[in-house]
Each structure stands twice: as structure tokens, then as C-alpha cells.
Amino acid sequence: xxxxxxxxxxxxxxxxxxxxxxxxxxxxxxxxxxxxxxxxxxxxxxxxxxxxxxxxxxxxxxxxxxxxxxxxxxxxxxxxxxxxxxxxxxxxxxxxxxxxxxxxxxxxxxxxxxxxxxxxxxxxxxxxxxxxxxxxxxxxxxxxxxxxxxxxxxxxxxxxxxxxxxxxxxxxxxxxxxxxxxxxxxxxxxxxxxxxxxxxxxxxxxxxxxxxxxxxxxxxxxxxxxxxxxxxxxxxxxxxxxxxxxxxxxxxxxxxxxxxxxxxxxxxxxxxxxxxxxxxxxxxxxxxxxxxxxxxxxxxxxxxxxxxxxxxxxxxxxxxxxxxxxxxxxxxxxxxxxxxxxxxxxxxxxxxxxxxxxxxxxxxxxxxxxxxxxxxxxxxxxxxxxxxxxxxxxxxxxxxxxxxxxxxxxxxxxxxxxxxxxxxxxxxxxxxxxxxxxxxxxxxxxxxxxxxxxxxxxxxxxxxxxxxxxxxxxxxxxxxxxxxxxxxxxxx
Numbered sequence: 001x002x003x004x005x006x007x008x009x010x011x012x013x014x015x016x017x018x019x020x021x022x023x024x025x026x027x028x029x030x031x032x033x034x035x036x037x038x039x040x041x042x043x044x045x046x047x048x049x050x051x052x053x054x055x056x057x058x059x060x061x062x063x064x065x066x067x068x069x070x071x072x073x074x075x076x077x078x079x080x081x082x083x084x085x086x087x088x089x090x091x092x093x094x095x096x097x098x099x100x101x102x103x104x105x106x107x108x109x110x111x112x113x114x115x116x117x118x119x120x121x122x123x124x125x126x127x128x129x130x131x132x133x134x135x136x137x138x139x140x141x142x143x144x145x146x147x148x149x150x151x152x153x154x155x156x157x158x159x160x161x162x163x164x165x166x167x168x169x170x171x172x173x174x175x176x177x178x179x180x181x182x183x184x185x186x187x188x189x190x191x192x193x194x195x196x197x198x199x200x201x202x203x204x205x206x207x208x209x210x211x212x213x214x215x216x217x218x219x220x221x222x223x224x225x226x227x228x229x230x231x232x233x234x235x236x237x238x239x240x241x242x243x244x245x246x247x248x249x250x251x252x253x254x255x256x257x258x259x260x261x262x263x264x265x266x267x268x269x270x271x272x273x274x275x276x277x278x279x280x281x282x283x284x285x286x287x288x289x290x291x292x293x294x295x296x297x298x299x300x301x302x303x304x305x306x307x308x309x310x311x312x313x314x315x316x317x318x319x320x321x322x323x324x325x326x327x328x329x330x331x332x333x334x335x336x337x338x339x340x341x342x343x344x345x346x347x348x349x350x351x352x353x354x355x356x357x358x359x360x361x362x363x364x365x366x367x368x369x370x371x372x373x374x375x376x377x378x379x380x381x382x383x384x385x386x387x388x389x390x391x392x393x394x395x396x397x398x399x400x401x402x403x404x405x406x407x408x409x410x411x412x413x414x415x416x417x418x419x420x421x422x423x424x425x426x427x428x429x430x431x432x433x434x435x436x437x438x439x440x441x442x443x444x445x446x447x448x449x450x451x452x453x454x455x456x457x458x459x460x461x462x463x464x465x466x467x468x469x470x471x472x473x474x475x476x477x478x479x480x481x482x483x484x485x486x487x488x489x490x491x492x
Contacts, residue, residue: 003065005058007032007045010071021059024154025052026170032071040168041107046070054170055152074167078105081166082175085117088182091124106167110149110156113166113178115419115427127196128428129182130189143185144192150179157183159199196424266351266365270433270441273346337407341366341381343415345430347441353401360397366415371434377426378418383411 005028007015015035017028025045033040045052047069052061063069085100092098100117108116114126130142148157151169156162166176185192315323332355339362340350349369353362367375381393383405393405393413401407417427431438 003058005063005065005067005069007036007069007071009036009038010073019058022057022153024055024057024152024170025061026054026168027154028058028069029054029071030168032069036071038071041165042074043071044074044172046072054168055176056170057153074172078107078167079173080104081106081108081171081173083113083166084175084177085113086177086179088180091126091180104166106172107165109163109165110169110178111159111162112419114147114149114162114180119416119419126180128193128424131184142189144187144189145182145184146192148181148183150181151176159196193425193428200424265368268365268369268437269350270437271348271350271444272441274444331403331406331408334402334408337402338410339401339407339413340410341369341413341415343432345432347431347433347438348444349433349437353407355400355402357401358397359393359399359401359405360395362393362401362413363395369434369437370432374426374429374432377423378421380416380418382414382416383407384414385411 003020004016004018007017007028009015013036015032017031019028029043029045030040032038033043045054047061047063047067049070051072052069080103082101082103087095087098087100089098100120102116102120104113104116111127118124118126126147129145129147131145133141133143146157147162148155149162150156154169156164166172169176187195334355336352336354338350338352340348342348349366351365362381366379366381382391383393384391399405415432419427433441
């Protein structure tokens with residue numbers, strides 16, 4: 001049964017909205033703000049001086065026909081919302097209860113929520129899916145399968161709908177359940193990718209640096225169904241690469257490939273993506289006895305526990321200052337650091353940086369390794385060896401790689417696109433290295449470690465852990481036995 005409510009803003013302007021009992025209050029807010037020329041992201045609704053939940057419907061909010069709602073301005077600081085995304089059965093493999101959970105600011109759009117959940121797993125694809133045509137006229141062509149999000153009794157599927165924030169849907173705090181499904185369209189996949197890119201450019205503006213080499217998304221006919229979209233190479237270039245590999249001499253036996261100096265400002269070693277999903281080191285044979293603890297291991301462990309349980313005196317200011325000087329001298333003695341950058345397709349580029357090199361120099365080098373069409377896209381670099389706030393490496397010319405970011409030896413850095421600034425096409429692309437580097441990349445070889453031959457004549461090395469067992473050494477007493485609690489640590 002149709003009814004109406006009246007929305008009043010601070011200047012006593014009125015907007016009469018026609019409603020039904022099942023209409024969400026978030027839609028009432030949007031219609032009222034449209035009539036009053038206001039932004040719905042900055043306002044909420046109150047009834048009888050109480051904040052109303054925009055995720056509720058007119059009936060659940062207990063509003064009668066003709067109810068007066070007050071338009072109030074929201075706080076500029078975004079709240080935190082716990083989101084549970086219920087995925088379809090086809091995507092629920094390996095997901096507990098078929099739900100993905102995470103926390104988001106209330107000003108996050110539904111599209112960014114889907115993108116965030118996409119990147120949480122290896123092969124999740126919610127926003128760039130392709131489905132083969134079922135008609136004979138369109139056989140062999142992929143069509144776009146658009147995501148559909150259900151919130152309460154509301155269905156959101158268009159790009160405009162998916163650009164709504166959690167706050168616009170009535171979620172400023174607490175938790176919310178989103179149900180995800182997919183709907184086949186009659187739009188070819190490559191056209192849909194161009195439309196999505198054009199939409200975000202019209203909403204967020206074009207990239208800061210235009211690139212004349214940037215081309216539209218190519219034909220996606222070679223993309224696997226329901227897999228992340230990537231830009232395939234033309235067949236002619238693939239054939240040329242294959243013929244080049246046939247005539248190319250065998251790779252040298254050294255583990256490090258030949259360094260390339262003509263395409264980047266630094267000597268760089270480039271590695272191809274691995275051909276197997278299992279790391280080469282994990283495929284090597286191992287000895288099960290290496291994982292079996294001994295009695296001496298138990299003695300060392302107990303000694304460490306006793307040492308850590310003792311009270312120790314705090315260091316004085318002079319000792320702390322001496323430690324800081326010693327630490328600074330240690331990092332000043334580090335001459336260089338070898339950094340390997342791992343790209344989305346698992347290829348890698350490695351080079352060395354010195355004491356004077358900064359984080360901005362690292363970003364500059366990575367940008368030189370990218371193909372021309374991707375250099376203007378914002379990206380980020382992460383150090384997986386560090387967890388927490390220092391995991392992200394900033395693009396800052398004042399931060400030195402060795403003395404400030406404390407990098408030394410060999411460091412692995414992961415390349416990733418900026419979720420908030422990079423285009424949809426860039427985020428869905430795996431192969432990003434420039435062609436010169438790809439053509440000169442070599443396989444990463446893992447040297448086999450020679451096995452150790454057991455020799456009964458070798459007495460081994462004893463570990464002195466303090467108190468000696470004279471009986472076992474003299475052979476006149478009982479032999480030391482392994483504690484029961486230690487046996488559970490051995491590999492089975």
C-alpha cells in the first residue's frame with residue numbers, strides 16, 4: 001500500500017517521498033537529497049530526535065504514513081563496518097561456510113569491497129568474469145558476467161549501484177551481510193571492460209599522466225572462463241618468441257642469469273615465471289631424520305627456558321646509547337642490498353642498491369621495468385618479510401633503503417597495483433614487464449645440495465649444555481632417554 005514521508009533539512013526545506021512498507025530508508029534518503037540538491041553521502045535521517053537505521057525498511061523502522069524525518073549531517077570520520085560476503089556455491093571452494101569476512105570503512109564502495117575480497121585469494125574473480133556464448137552465432141566469444149549484490153531486500157548490479165558506499169546503504173558501524181551472485185549479459189567481455197574503464201574515468205577522472213602507448217583492452221577470447229582478465233600477446237609475437245627460443249643457445253649452468261644493462265638504469269637479472277606451482281626447493285629429497293629431535297636438543301631447550309625465566313637488570317642510559325651506536329655502525333658497514341621484485345605473473349627482476357639509494361629510487365627502477373602502457377599506473381611495493389605497518393615500502397625520497405628501512409642481504413619485494421588509484425585494466429593484468437626484459441629472462445635455477453653420507457666411524461659433535469652425564473659417558477650407567485614430551489615434536 002503506497003504512502004509517503006516528509007523529509008526536512010536544516011533550512012526547513014521539505015521533500016515529500018512516496019514510499020511503500022518494503023522500501024529501504026537508504027532509498028528515501030537518496031531521493032530526498034536529489035530533490036534538495038544535496039549529497040546523500042554526507043547526511044543521515046532522524047525521527048523523533050533518534051537516528052534511524054538506513055538499512056531498515058519503512059515497516060521495520062516503525063514509520064507511519066506522513067512521518068516527518070529530519071535530515072542531519074553525518075560526522076566526517078568514517079566508521080568501521082564488519083562485512084560478510086556470501087559467495088555462490090561455485091566460488092565457495094576452500095571458503096569456510098562460503099563466507100568471506102573483513103572490516104571496511106563506511107565510506108567504502110561496494111565495488112571496492114568486491115575488489116578487496118578478490119585480492120584476498122589466489123584465483124577469485126568477482127568483477128571481470130567472462131562466460132562463453134550459448135548461441136551458435138556467438139560461439140567462441142566471451143560475454144560479461146556482471147556481479148549482483150543483495151543487501152537486505154535490495155538488489156544492486158549496475159556500476160552506478162555498485163558505486164554506493166556502505167554508509168549510503170545504511171551501514172555506518174556494526175556488521176552487514178552481502179549476498180553475491182552473477183548474471184549473464186549480452187555485452188562482449190572486451191566491450192564491458194572498456195565501459196567499466198570509461199565509467200571510472202568519468203567518475204574519478206583520467207589518470208594523472210596520459211600515456212600515448214595506452215591502447216584499449218584487446219580481444220579476450222583467449223581468457224579462461226571465470227578467471228582474472230589479462231591482456232594476451234598477439235599470436236605473431238608468440239610465434240616469434242617460440243622461434244627465437246628454438247634458435248637460442250642453451251642457458252648457462254650458473255644459477256644467476258646474465259645481467260641486462262641496456263634497458264634500465266641499473267644492471268638487472270630477470271627470471272621467468274616458474275613452470276610448476278610447487279617450489280623447486282620443496283621438490284628436493286630430504287632426510288626424515290633431520291626432523292627428529294634428540295636428547296641434546298631437549299637439554300638446550302630447557303637451558304634456554306631457564307635463562308629466559310630469570311630476572312634481568314634493565315640497561316642503563318649509557319648502555320642503551322652504546323647499543324644504538326653499535327647498531328648504527330653495523331648498518332653503516334652494509335655496502336649494498338640485493339632486492340628481487342616479484343610481479344603478478346610470478347616473474348622477477350633483481351638488482352642491487354647502495355647506501356645512498358632511497359625508496360623512491362626503488363620505485364623508479366620498478367617503473368623502468370614495466371611496459372610503457374603501465375608506467376603511469378599507481379602501484380605499491382610490499383616487503384613480505386616484515387608484518388605490520390612497516391610492510392608497505394613508501395615511495396619516499398627521504399627514506400634510505402639500508403639505514404632507514406633496514407634492508408640488507410637479499411630481500412624479496414612483492415609488486416601490487418594500488419586498489420584505490422589503479423585502473424580496472426591494470427588490476428586485472430598479470431604480465432607487466434617490458435618486452436625487452438621478457439625476451440631476455442632466464443629460468444631460476446635452484447642448485448642441488450649434495451647429500452650427506454652417514455659414516456659410523458664419525459663420532460659427531462657433542463654439544464656442551466652445562467651439566468655432564470658422567471654415567472652415560474663412562475658406559476657404567478643407564479643411557480639418557482628422550483623425554484615423552486619431546487617425542488611428540490618429531491616428524492611422523
